[in-house]
Amino acid sequence: MKKIGNRGECSDQAPVRYWDYLDDYRRNREEILALVDEVFASGRLILGSRVAAFEEHFAAFCGSRFGVGVNSGTDAIFLALKALDIGPGAEVITVANTAVPTVAAIRATGAMPVFVDVEADTFLMDVTRVEETVTSRTRCVLPVHLYGQPVDMEPLLDVARRRGVEVVEDCAQAAGAVYRGGRVGSFGAVGAFSFYPTKVLGGFGDGGMAVTKREDLHHRLRRLRFYGMDGGYYSEEEGYNSRLDELQAALLDFRLPALDEEITRRKNIAAIYTGGLEGVGDIALPLVQSDRNHQYYLYTIRTGRRDELKNYLEGCGIETRINYPTPIHHMRGYRFLGYRQGSLPVTERLAEEILSLPMYPDLLAEEAGRVVEAIRSFFRNQPLSGKKDHG
CATH class of the missing domain: 3.40.640.10 (Type I PLP-dependent aspartate aminotransferase-like (Major domain))
Structure with a gap:
């Protein structure tokens, strides 16, 4: 039996959780x-x-x-x-x-x-x-x-x-x-x-x-x-x-005392994502500046086909998140601050393109590999919907 994704077929495997503490517990x-x-x-x-x-x-x-x-x-x-x-x-x-x-x-x-x-x-x-x-x-x-x-x-x-x-x-x-x-x-x-x-x-x-x-x-x-x-x-x-x-x-x-080791495990997962997704589709991968250490609380990519990709991954049993889908200056609760559409153009564009992949220290290498393969499959097999790629 196969699990059918929103835009394709995915193998019938256990879901890949976005975050989970139970193995650690x-x-x-x-x-x-x-x-x-x-x-x-x-x-x-x-x-x-x-x-x-x-x-x-x-x-x-x-x-x-x-x-x-x-x-x-x-x-x-x-x-x-x-x-x-x-x-x-x-x-x-x-x-x-x-x-x-x-x-x-x-x-x-x-x-x-x-x-x-x-x-x-x-x-x-x-x-x-x-x-x-x-x-x-x-x-x-x-x-x-x-x-x-x-x-x-x-x-x-x-x-x-x-x-x-x-x-x-x-x-x-x-x-x-x-x-x-x-x-x-x-x-x-x-x-x-x-x-x-x-x-x-x-x-x-x-x-x-x-x-x-x-x-x-x-x-x-x-x-x-x-x-x-x-x-x-x-x-x-x-x-x-x-x-x-x-x-x-x-x-x-x-x-x-285990925090540095857990950060290393996060980096290892990030390396799987980066190595497997480089050059795939219109994805922009996280840029790590040479003078600092990224400890990957989140592994967040950019793509102009964010919503399509998210739906596809959900159909494959892979959980993702959008952090954060609405910039604060666009939220109803903060309208009084007086910011308008276009006032923070980069922030606003990112909110339409960012997608966070599963990331926590106990995520298995094979689970990260499944995420990579599902994303590669999406860009390999899914036709463009007409939405422009990110710039």
Whole structure:
């Protein structure tokens, strides 16, 4: 029996999942459950020794001095901006081809996001456009290390220094990625990380961390995450409730030593995709800049036949995603920002062409090979629908 794709035939094999944690869980089940039992039996579930240990270890891993565990990557950005006194009347320069949380965190402070366009080949912030976007209200630049590759930080930091603005790095998708010898999160005033389950370092629930080399920001972040309190039940300033719990911290600390190995496995999968898809159809493969390390949170291709290809792969039992199908400046919830169609032409074109292939450390080489063969089959056998190829 054969499984029929939307535009062709595919062999009857098990589905290729876009992302899955179950193999990892089965492999480490005994250790994970033992950690759960230890935490539950400790008598301390919030802001105890497990959180403190993970904060220290993860900050060191990033090449930073201090870590502050919070309840999400969104809050890591929000609290970083608050710690820098960024709020109403301020502008924060960022990009629109990102997850909504990047912009939601800016708006939660009362500040206004200002978008710059991105590079067509890396999908990352076009840092050459930042300085012309700085105004007297600009207080911060928030680069997004999208899909696992760092933004070009050196010229961005030069602009920030000249113009007297802060830099907060959105590292939600790039834990462990390296730029010119340094890990992301170690360049700006604060690096903001997410430990959402799908992330490169993912937990078994929500979680995040802000890392910094500045002692003043470390103290401010710790106070802001806990109602503005420094220890006793007395609020020094208006604060918030954003705490990484002991259980997630223990599980993340357990996973941290294997992170570099898991990144290597991601790179091996990416190598299968790149080797098998180079020169196929109108596909543009991820460009990896020579001065940085792409750790492939996502393996995202471009093609002018994106929707056709996605439907075909779905019919072959291969899951894919579009990250992100609508740029934030086109979303109804952010119309008040005043951006119009064509205001960010590269961002808008990419949103019509990008497709993320299955990617996680336990994806098998033969599964990645099936993805390659299905894509090659699509371009080999499917006639053009009349839609123009990407430019």
